[in-house]
Amino acid sequence: MTDTNNPDSELQARIREIPIPLPDPAYRERNRKLFTGRIPYGQDSIRSFEPAPRGPLWLGLGIAAAAAVLLVFMFTTPAPVWEVVKMETSGTVAINGTELDVLDLPAQIASDTDLETGDDGRLTVGIDRAVNLVLTTNSAVSLGVDRSLLGKPVLTAMVHHGTAIGTTGPNFSSSGLRIETDHARVLITGTTFSVLSNADTTCVCVLTGTVRVESKQTGEVQMVPPEYQLFVSREGTDIQLSPITAIQKARLEEVRKKSP
Amino acid sequence: MSRKDNPLTPDMLERIRARDTEALNLFFETYFSRAYGYVCRLVRDPNEAEDITQVAFMKIHRAVHTLDPDRDPTSWVFAVVSNTVRDYWRSKRYKQSRLNKSLDKTVVSDRLTAEDDQHARDAARILARALEELSEKLRAVVLLRDYEDLSYAEVAKVLGIAEAAARKRHSRALGELREAIKRAEQPKK
Numbered sequence: 001m002t003d004t005n006n007p008d009s010e011l012q013a014r015i016r017e018i019p020i021p022l023p024d025p026a027y028r029e030r031n032r033k034l035f036t037g038r039i040p041y042g043q044d045s046i047r048s049f050e051p052a053p054r055g056p057l058w059l060g061l062g063i064a065a066a067a068a069v070l071l072v073f074m075f076t077t078p079a080p081v082w083e084v085v086k087m088e089t090s091g092t093v094a095i096n097g098t099e100l101d102v103l104d105l106p107a108q109i110a111s112d113t114d115l116e117t118g119d120d121g122r123l124t125v126g127i128d129r130a131v132n133l134v135l136t137t138n139s140a141v142s143l144g145v146d147r148s149l150l151g152k153p154v155l156t157a158m159v160h161h162g163t164a165i166g167t168t169g170p171n172f173s174s175s176g177l178r179i180e181t182d183h184a185r186v187l188i189t190g191t192t193f194s195v196l197s198n199a200d201t202t203c204v205c206v207l208t209g210t211v212r213v214e215s216k217q218t219g220e221v222q223m224v225p226p227e228y229q230l231f232v233s234r235e236g237t238d239i240q241l242s243p244i245t246a247i248q249k250a251r252l253e254e255v256r257k258k259s260p
Numbered sequence: 261m262s263r264k265d266n267p268l269t270p271d272m273l274e275r276i277r278a279r280d281t282e283a284l285n286l287f288f289e290t291y292f293s294r295a296y297g298y299v300c301r302l303v304r305d306p307n308e309a310e311d312i313t314q315v316a317f318m319k320i321h322r323a324v325h326t327l328d329p330d331r332d333p334t335s336w337v338f339a340v341v342s343n344t345v346r347d348y349w350r351s352k353r354y355k356q357s358r359l360n361k362s363l364d365k366t367v368v369s370d371r372l373t374a375e376d377d378q379h380a381r382d383a384a385r386i387l388a389r390a391l392e393e394l395s396e397k398l399r400a401v402v403l404l405r406d407y408e409d410l411s412y413a414e415v416a417k418v419l420g421i422a423e424a425a426a427r428k429r430h431s432r433a434l435g436e437l438r439e440a441i442k443r444a445e446q447p448k449k
Contacts, residue, residue, distance in 0.1 A: 008434045015406045015437070018388045020297035027310055031292060031317060036284045041318045210307070 082109040082143050082155070085132055086124040093121050109143060116140040117162070127155065129171040131188075134255055136163040146178070154178055159202075165194040165255045168209075180216075184232045187212040192256040193224075194248065205229040205244045207252035215239060266290065266332060273329035284324070291334075292317065295341045298403050302345055302396055316344040335414040338404060342418050349396075390440035398433035405430050 023031075033039045084105050093100055094116040095109075109115075109125060117123055117139050125143065126132035135141055139162025146154045157164060157179045164179070168188065179186040181197040184204070192207040204213050204224055211224045215232050222239055224230045229244045244252075268276070268290060275283035295316060300309035320340050327333055391399060397419075404415045405426075416426040 011434055011437060012406045014383075014387055015391065015402060018384055018391065020294070020407070021300040021306065021309075023293055023296040023310065023313070024306075028292065028296075031314055032285065032288050034314070035288045035292075035317055035321050036281050037279065041321070 082113070082125050082127060083107060084109065084123070085126040093117055093123050112142070112144045114140070114142045127171075129169045131155070131166060131168050131172050131177055132255075133157060134165040136165065138162050139164065156180070159195050159197045161197055161199070163194055163196045165192075165252065167192040167256050183216055183234050185214045185216065187214075192252050194252060200234050202232045203229055204232075205248045205252065207244070207249065207256060266334065268333060270329040273327050273333065277325050277327050277329065279324065284321075287324070287333075288317075291337050294408065295337065298338065298407070299341060299345055301391070301403055302400055303348065304392060308348065312344050312348050313341070316341040319344065334408065335410055335418055338408060338410070339418045342400065342420075386441055386444045387437070390437050390444070393440065394433055394436060398429055398436065401426060401429040402433045402437075 030039075034041050084107060093105065094114075095105075096114050115123065115125070115135060117135050117137055119137055121135075121137055123135045124132055125135070133141070140160040141162075141164055142156075142158040142160065144156040144158075146156050155177045157177070159179065159181045166179070166188065172188075177188050179188065179195055181195065181202040183197070183202045186193075186195055186204060188209075188211060192209065193211050194203075194205045196203040196205070204211055206224045206226055206228055208226050210226070212221060213224055213230050213232060214221045217235055220239060222230055222241060224241065227244050227249065228241055229248065231240045231242075233239075267286060272283055272286060276287050292313070296309060296313045299312050299316070300306055303309055303312065320337060323340070327336070391402065394402065400419060401415055404410045404418055405412070410418065412423050412426045412430070415430075416423040419426065421429075
C-alpha cells in the first residue's frame with residue numbers, strides 16, 4: 001500500500017523489497033501434511049472433518065470400544081531392541097559384569113543390560129534408523145526399555161560414568177528416549193549430543209539440535225542449544241552454560257557422520 | 261501476495277470451514293510462508309520460528325471452522341500467529357535471558373536471497389539490519405503494515421492495541437529506520 005503523497009512511501013517501498021526468510025522445504029512440507037490432515041498433529045490429533053454421531057449412547061460405546069482396542073494395542077506393541085552396531089577395539093566389553101570378547105558380543109542386547117567398556121573399549125549400540133549411542137573408553141551405561149503412561153515403549157540409558165555420544169536418525173522419536181545420570185535427566189529434542197558423567201558432575205554437549213537438561217537435585221531446567229555445553233553438579237546448584245570446546249565439537253562431528 | 265491477489269474467495273472459505281483437503285492446502289499455501297517469515301523476523305531465530313509457526317497453524321487448524329467466509333481471513337491468521345509469538349515470549353523469555361549474549365546470532369540474514377547488484381545488496385542489508393534492530397513492538401507493526409498490507413485498524417486488531425497506537429508505533433518505527441539508515445550510510449559520503 002503506497003500513498004504517493006506520503007513522505008514515507010519510498011522507505012516503505014524499500015522495506016517491501018527486503019527478501020522474506022523462507023521456511024525449510026522439508027519443514028514446510030511436513031506442516032502442509034499436518035494442516036491438510038494427512039498426518040495428525042501429535043497427541044492433539046486433528047483429522048479431516050468427521051460426520052456427526054447418530055446418537056450420544058452409540059457414540060459413547062463406540063469411543064469406549066475404540067479406546068479399549070487402542071490401549072490393548074499400545075501395551076502389547078513389542079518394544080524396540082538395542083543392537084550392537086559396532087565395536088572399535090580388539091579388547092573386551094563387560095555385559096552385566098561378564099567380560100566378553102568382541103567376537104562373542106550378541107547382536108541384540110536384552111532389556112536391562114549393563115554395559116561397561118575398558119581402557120581400549122569403544123562400543124556403539126543403536127536402534128535401527130532411530131538412534132546410535134557410542135560408549136567411549138571406561139564408560140558404564142545401563143540400557144533398558146520402559147513404558148509411558150499410554151504404554152508407548154521408551155528407551156532408557158543410564159550413564160553411570162564415562163561418555164555416551166548420541167546421534168539420531170529418521171525414525172527417532174524424542175518421546176522414545178530417556179537418558180539419565182546420577183545428577184540429571186536428558187531429553188533429546190535434537191540430533192547429536194554427548195553426555196559425560198563422573199562422581200561429581202554431568203556435562204551435556206550439543207552439536208546440532210537442542211537438548212533439555214533437568215537437574216535431579218533442584219529440578220531446574222536448562223535448554224542447551226547447538227554448539228554449547230552445560231555442566232550440572234551433584235548438588236545441582238552449579239549449572240553453567242558455555243560454548244563447547246573444539247575437541248568436543250570434533251568428536252561429535254565424527255559421530256554425526258555415521259548417524260543411523 | 262497483496263490483498264487483491266488473495267485467492268481465498270467466499271466459496272473457498274466455505275470449503276475451508278468444511279475442512280476440504282484441497283481448500284486447506286490452498287489456505288496453507290497462501291499463509292504459511294508469510295506467517296513463518298513474519299515470525300522469523302520477530303523472534304530472529306529460525307529454529308524458534310519453526311516451532312512457533314507450527315503451533316500457530318495447529319491452532320488455526322483447530323479453529324478454521326469458525327472462519328467468516330465473507331471476510332478476508334488475513335488479519336485473523338496474523339492475530340493467531342501474533343498471540344502465539346506473545347505466548348512464546350512469556351514462556352521463554354526468562355530462560356532466554358539466562359543464556360550468553362553471544363547466542364543472539366542474527367540468522368535471519370542466512371535466509372536472505374542473493375542479489376546481483378552490490379550496491380543494492382548493501383542498501384538492502386543496511387535496511388534489513390535496521391529492521392532487525394527495531395524493538396519487537398515496532399518491528400511487528402512494520403511487518404504487518406508494510407509486508408502484509410494490513411490497514412491500521414487490522415494491525416491494531418492483530419496486536420491487541422488501539423488504532424491510534426498502531427499509527428504511532430508505525431510512525432515511530434519508520435523514523436527509527438530512517439535514522440538507522442542515515443547513521444549507516446554516513447561514512448560512505
